[in-house]
Amino acid sequence: MLPIAIQDLAEKFRNFPGIGVRSSQKLALDVLQMKKVDFEALKKSLEETRQKVRFCHICGFFAQNKQEENFICDICQNNLRHNWQICLVEKPTDILSMEKSQIYRGKYHVLQKLISPLDNIFPQNTNLESLIEKRINNFIQTTFKSSSNESKKPLELILFFKAGFSGEATTAYIKETINQKGWQKYVLISRLAQGLPLYFNPETLDQATMVKALEDRKEI
Numbered sequence: 294m295l296p297i298a299i300q301d302l303a304e305k306f307r308n309f310p311g312i313g314v315r316s317s318q319k320l321a322l323d324v325l326q327m328k329k330v331d332f333e334a335l336k337k338s339l340e341e342t343r344q345k346v347r348f349c350h351i352c353g354f355f356a357q358n359k360q361e362e363n364f365i366c367d368i369c370q371n372n373l374r375h376n377w378q379i380c381l382v383e384k385p386t387d388i389l390s391m392e393k394s395q396i397y398r399g400k401y402h403v404l405q406k407l408i409s410p411l412d413n414i415f416p417q418n419t420n421l422e423s424l425i426e427k428r429i430n431n432f433i434q435t436t437f438k439s440s441s442n443e444s445k446k447p448l449e450l451i452l453f454f455k456a457g458f459s460g461e462a463t464t465a466y467i468k469e470t471i472n473q474k475g476w477q478k479y480v481l482i483s484r485l486a487q488g489l490p491l492y493f494n495p496e497t498l499d500q501a502t503m504v505k506a507l508e509d510r511k512e513i
C-alpha cells in the first residue's frame with residue numbers, strides 16, 4: 294500500500310534491535326514528514342557522528358577527539374577515575390549500564406566479543422590481548438616493578454558479562470591466563486553477576502540493581 298521507497302526506509306529501521314514492523318513504519322513516515330530544515334539537520338548529524346566518533350584506542354568505548362588521531366574517551370582521560378579498577382564488558386553500550394550505578398569510579402575495557410568456540414570466537418577474536426598484554430602488563434610494571442614507595446594496590450578486574458556460556462568461557466580464560474602468568478598477587482578478579490537476575494542483560498538493569506550488584510561483587 295505504501296510507496297516502495299517508504300517500505301525500503303522502514304526496512305532499514307528494522308535492522309535496529311527492538312524495532313518491529315509497526316515502529317519501523319512509523320519512523321519511516323515520521324522522517325518523511327519532517328520539516329526540511331529538521332531533516333537536513335538530522336542528515337548532517339548522522340554523517341558527523343559517523344565521521345567524528347571512533348572507538349577509544351585504550352578501552353574501546355566511544356570517543357570523539359579534537360585532533361583526528363589518538364581517539365581517547367572521556368573515561369580514560371579522566372584522572373579522577375581509578376586505574377586500579379577495570380570493568381570488563383562485552384559491548385561499549387554495556388558501559389552505560391555500569392555507569393547507571395553512579396558509584397563505579399574505575400575504568401573499562403570493551404572486549405567486543407565474548408569467547409564462544411562453538412561460534413568460532415576465540416580469544417584472538419576479542420580485545421583480550423590488548424587488555425592482558427598492554428593494560429594489565431603495564432599496570433604491573435608501573436605499580437609493582439617500580440621502586441616507588443607508593444601504596445601498591447592490586448588491579449581489580451570486574452567482570453560484567455551477560456549470563457550464559459560465552460560469559461563463563463571468557464571468565465575461565467581470563468582467570469587461567471592470569472594464573473599462567475603468575476599474576477595472581479597483582480590482579481584480583483571479581484564478578485558482578487551475583488545478585489543479578491539469572492538471565493540478565495546488561496542493557497535492561499536499573500540503577501538500584503546495578504548498585505547492589507557492584508557492592509555485592511565476589512572475588513573469583
Ligand SMILES: [Zn+2]
Pocket residue numbers: 349350351352353354365366367368369370
Ligand atoms: Zn577509553
